[in-house]
Amino acid sequence: MWLQILWSVRSFKCPWRSVILAPAALGAGGLLVCWLLSRRKIKTLEMGDGWWGSGERPPREKEDERIRSFQIETSDREIQELHQRLDQARYTPPLEGVAFQYGFNSTYLQKVIAYWRNQFDWQKQLEIVNQYPHFKTTIEGIEVHFVHVKPPGIPKGQAARPLLMVHGWPGSFYEFYKIIPLLTDPAGHGLNEDVVFEVICPSIPGYGFSEAPHQQGFDTLAAARIFHKLMQRLGFQEFYVQGGDWGSRITVNMAQMLPKSVKGLHLNFVFIISGGLGRLVSLLLGAYVPWLVGLTREDSRRLYPYLEKNVYELLRETGYLHIQATKPDTAGSGLNDSPMGLAAYILEKFSTWTDRSFRDMDDGGLERKFSMDDLLTNVMIYWVTSSIVPSMRFYKENFSKNPNTAPDTRIGVYVPTGIAAFPQELAHCPRSWAKKLLKNIVVYSYMPRGGHFAAFEEPELLAQDIRQLVRKVEHL
Amino acid sequence: MFLEIFLTLALGIIVYLFLTRKKEETLPIEEGWWGKGQKPDSEEDTTVRPFKVETTEEELNDLFRRLDQARFTEPLENSCFQYGFNSVYLQKVVSYWRNQFSWKKQVEVLNKFPQFKTKIEGLDVHFVHVKPPSLPEGRSSKPLLMIHGWPGSVYEFYKIIPLLTDPASHGLSDEHIFEVICPSIPGYGFSEASHKKGFNSVSAACIFYKLMLRLGFHEFYAQGGDWGSLICTILAQIAPAHVKGLHLNMVSIMSVRFTQLLSILLGRYFPGLFGFQDEDVKRMFPFLKKGPYRILMESGYAHIQATKPDTVGCSLNDSPVGLAAYILEKFSTWTDPEFQKLEDGGLERKYTLDDLLTNVMLYWVPGCMVSAMRFYKENIGNGIGTQKHEKLPVRVPTGVASFPNEILHIPRSWAQQKYINIISSNFMPRGGHFAAFEEPELLAADIQQFVGRVEKGK
Numbered sequence: 001m002w003l004q005i006l007w008s009v010r011s012f013k014c015p016w017r018s019v020i021l022a023p024a025a026l027g028a029g030g031l032l033v034c035w036l037l038s039r040r041k042i043k044t045l046e047m048g049d050g051w052w053g054s055g056e057r058p059p060r061e062k063e064d065e066r067i068r069s070f071q072i073e074t075s076d077r078e079i080q081e082l083h084q085r086l087d088q089a090r091y092t093p094p095l096e097g098v099a100f101q102y103g104f105n106s107t108y109l110q111k112v113i114a115y116w117r118n119q120f121d122w123q124k125q126l127e128i129v130n131q132y133p134h135f136k137t138t139i140e141g142i143e144v145h146f147v148h149v150k151p152p153g154i155p156k157g158q159a160a161r162p163l164l165m166v167h168g169w170p171g172s173f174y175e176f177y178k179i180i181p182l183l184t185d186p187a188g189h190g191l192n193e194d195v196v197f198e199v200i201c202p203s204i205p206g207y208g209f210s211e212a213p214h215q216q217g218f219d220t221l222a223a224a225r226i227f228h229k230l231m232q233r234l235g236f237q238e239f240y241v242q243g244g245d246w247g248s249r250i251t252v253n254m255a256q257m258l259p260k261s262v263k264g265l266h267l268n269f270v271f272i273i274s275g276g277l278g279r280l281v282s283l284l285l286g287a288y289v290p291w292l293v294g295l296t297r298e299d300s301r302r303l304y305p306y307l308e309k310n311v312y313e314l315l316r317e318t319g320y321l322h323i324q325a326t327k328p329d330t331a332g333s334g335l336n337d338s339p340m341g342l343a344a345y346i347l348e349k350f351s352t353w354t355d356r357s358f359r360d361m362d363d364g365g366l367e368r369k370f371s372m373d374d375l376l377t378n379v380m381i382y383w384v385t386s387s388i389v390p391s392m393r394f395y396k397e398n399f400s401k402n403p404n405t406a407p408d409t410r411i412g413v414y415v416p417t418g419i420a421a422f423p424q425e426l427a428h429c430p431r432s433w434a435k436k437l438l439k440n441i442v443v444y445s446y447m448p449r450g451g452h453f454a455a456f457e458e459p460e461l462l463a464q465d466i467r468q469l470v471r472k473v474e475h476l
Numbered sequence: 477m478f479l480e481i482f483l484t485l486a487l488g489i490i491v492y493l494f495l496t497r498k499k500e501e502t503l504p505i506e507e508g509w510w511g512k513g514q515k516p517d518s519e520e521d522t523t524v525r526p527f528k529v530e531t532t533e534e535e536l537n538d539l540f541r542r543l544d545q546a547r548f549t550e551p552l553e554n555s556c557f558q559y560g561f562n563s564v565y566l567q568k569v570v571s572y573w574r575n576q577f578s579w580k581k582q583v584e585v586l587n588k589f590p591q592f593k594t595k596i597e598g599l600d601v602h603f604v605h606v607k608p609p610s611l612p613e614g615r616s617s618k619p620l621l622m623i624h625g626w627p628g629s630v631y632e633f634y635k636i637i638p639l640l641t642d643p644a645s646h647g648l649s650d651e652h653i654f655e656v657i658c659p660s661i662p663g664y665g666f667s668e669a670s671h672k673k674g675f676n677s678v679s680a681a682c683i684f685y686k687l688m689l690r691l692g693f694h695e696f697y698a699q700g701g702d703w704g705s706l707i708c709t710i711l712a713q714i715a716p717a718h719v720k721g722l723h724l725n726m727v728s729i730m731s732v733r734f735t736q737l738l739s740i741l742l743g744r745y746f747p748g749l750f751g752f753q754d755e756d757v758k759r760m761f762p763f764l765k766k767g768p769y770r771i772l773m774e775s776g777y778a779h780i781q782a783t784k785p786d787t788v789g790c791s792l793n794d795s796p797v798g799l800a801a802y803i804l805e806k807f808s809t810w811t812d813p814e815f816q817k818l819e820d821g822g823l824e825r826k827y828t829l830d831d832l833l834t835n836v837m838l839y840w841v842p843g844c845m846v847s848a849m850r851f852y853k854e855n856i857g858n859g860i861g862t863q864k865h866e867k868l869p870v871r872v873p874t875g876v877a878s879f880p881n882e883i884l885h886i887p888r889s890w891a892q893q894k895y896i897n898i899i900s901s902n903f904m905p906r907g908g909h910f911a912a913f914e915e916p917e918l919l920a921a922d923i924q925q926f927v928g929r930v931e932k933g934k
Contacts, residue, residue, distance in 0.1 A: 334795040
């Protein structure tokens with residue numbers, strides 16, 4: 001019987017081609033179907049909803065969606081009070097020979113405070129701040145402030161592209177004041193007018209002139225959703241987004257929530273998610289054979305020696321993050337009451353995060369890249385709005401969840417992305433690492449100079465890179 | 477043949493033991509100089525000068541003006557003390573400080589114990605020195621050095637001092653009567669702050685050693701918690717012949733050995749195997765929550781103070797309200813971690829506002845918050861477990877009082893890796909980090925029973 005079956009199988013003639021081709025075609029077809037299905041099912045982040053006002057959310061009331069124009073004003077009394085506090089400032093002499101190694105050097109701080117007290121003219125700075133139109137609108141129970149700058153003139157046949165730029169900590173919308181004209185009026189600044197933007201710079205709720213949330217839980221997802229609502233309210237269905245620091249995480253969340261609205265995503269900072277064993281291996285090998293693990297020579301230069309540059313450096317510089325992510329109300333208490341303490345705390349970052357070697361300078365190298373007027377204007381925004389404590393709470397709200405299991409770390413970003421990697425950024429993220437989350441990087445540029453506050457410090461370089469991203473996206 | 481093998485093995489074991497034997501090491505005493513500018517050629521002035529805390533109208537008016545103009549930020553709804561010091565309750569504290577607290581009265585309280593200053597290694601060192609009011613016939617008092625920590629001060633000891641110098645009047649056995657010396661760590665309170673970088677616990681220990689010698693004590697007991705615990709430990713390592721006994725209400729270990737890791741994994745199931753008692757297990761487990769997670773949540777201050785003390789301390793030296801919030805948050809959370817869930821942080825359950833604010837004033841009046849914070853950078857700024865004294869054992873008889881709400885519980889079996897001569901180790905029934913301030917009777921009793929054991933052992 002067995003012999004018979006064997007003989008009948010052996011005698012079953014069939015051309016060998018079809019034996020191979022049929023299953024191959026089936027396999028290929030199956031793969032094609034799978035691929036097609038997966039493409040259509042790009043996971044997006046749940047948008048959800050929120051309410052951040054005081055007390056209970058009013059049940060049936062429709063939110064007032066009007067956009068109200070707004071001018072920033074400060075009374076003389078407030079300025080007098082500020083001056084009085086500066087006059088009574090108490091300093092502690094620094095240790096001998098430490099420059100900025102123990103934090104903001106108080107000898108140099110006295111000079112800054114003397115300038116603030118005697119030469120800095122807030123009313124004059126307000127005129128500069130008010131040169132761009134400011135607005136407020138109520139979203140999810142709180143007032144959201146934003147600057148909205150339209151181009152002075154648009155060449156024929158073009159439309160201004162809406163661009164949402166989101167700041168971080170301890171920055172503000174003011175960081176964008178030098179880059180805005182390069183984006184809205186390129187022709188007026190010697191740039192090609194093929195790409196013109198209208199720029200919207202909101203203040204993250206809790207920062208500057210945006211009202212602080214009254215409820216717990218306000219994280220980057222909430223901010224992303226609020227900014228989506230803002231753009232929709234302004235009539236934009238498709239727009240570009242740009243961000244660094246918290247702005248980077250918020251704009252990434254926006255791209256994860258509503259990819260069809262985000263034409264392009266530009267970042268000057270990438271939050272690195274831990275990479276597990278694979279990352280460890282690539283780190284160990286990367287020092288010797290960078291090309292094998294997807295690192296370029298420039299990546300190597302910026303990443304190694306790894307322990308020194310990434311682990312020790314980060315430990316040295318993240319004390320603020322640790323205390324703000326655990327006890328923001330305590331940390332901010334004195335800062336909201338002492339303008340000189342606030343200035344030291346904020347400006348220390350503008351020193352060290354612009355260039356790490358500034359720690360060895362007696363004046364923290366602050367005035368090498370920034371003017372005192374610009375630096376103090378940013379500090380004043382935190383002072384006059386009393387927003388330092390809510391700005392710090394943002395850290396606790398975001399770091400309370402486990403970063404490795406948070407929903408937004410597991411959803412890929414498929415919108416065209418551009419990354420500008422500045423050499424003095426706090427932590428360098430190579431393209432191959434960024435690709436874990438950002439699946440569609442069309443531009444990755446190693447910037448020649450500049451640190452964390454890219455728009456503030458190197459507006460021309462950043463503007464060029466944003467424009468390059470847009471050209472790639474629109475095939476110009 | 478077996479004889480050869482046996483002899484080789486024996487020789488091998490002897491050589492191995494010889495090589496791995498712990499060498500008898502004491503920590504060398506460092507000669508430092510922390511004054512301003514260059515060290516002068518002249519001999520240092522070693523006189524001990526009496527000192528009294530004083531206050532002026534101007535100082536008080538300045539404080540009141542700042543309290544009156546304080547700017548607060550509304551807390552998030554229902555957040556209690558989970559985000560740090562609740563500003564609604566802070567306003568109540570500030571109002572009390574402004575209207576009811578009497579600094580003049582508290583200065584009198586501070587001055588009821590004799591205080592002195594003396595120059596050591598270029599710095600004016602402040603200390604309280606309390607002798608027993610009376611001594612029974614033929615008896616002598618035992619010198620006891622008690623060292624505070626951050627954000628505490630010598631004032632933390634004001635309730636326990638009478639129990640130690642005058643036990644009879646407080647219904648306690650007068651078997652051991654002490655004369656107590658409480659110095660302020662340089663950079664804290666009325667002790668001058670170092671002008672040079674590098675002033676760490678070893679430097680403080682060397683200065684306090686010289687202080688005790690200058691006061692004529694060749695043998696003394698040392699007691700401490702927080703930084704005081706570390707400084708006393710180092711004292712016992714640099715001058716073991718002088719430290720009769722070391723009593724600690726906080727133990728910290730700087731390195732983790734394999735056996736300890738193993739005990740974390742298995743200690744809950746086989747406590748006896750790792751030398752854990754039931755109370756140890758109760759206080760340590762679940763380990764992640766009570767150990768690393770708790771440390772992570774509570775050590776933000778240490779991280780920023782160990783890296784940027786001048787920045788974070790800046791506003792605290794300029795805003796008394798900010799200073800109070802920063803310091804009193806610790807008196808809430810480190811006394812009982814559950815206090816975070818209370819709107820008032822449970823502060824007044826164990827302490828009076830007068831006492832709490834007196835301690836805060838000892839940072840405000842001398843303006844020493846920044847220098848106090850620098851101590852963190854000098855000690856742990858280069859990493860934990862990297863310094864020599866952290867690797868050497870302590871041979872002096874040691875007593876440990878383990879309070880249930882201390883930030884991190886270290887079981888005796890772990891402490892014994894470093895403190896190899898623990899002769900007393902007790903679980904306290906209640907109390908947290910600020911043992912002397914919060915539970916003076918309990919701590920005094922434990923010190924007395926420890927001293928009893930040391931004396932008996934002689």
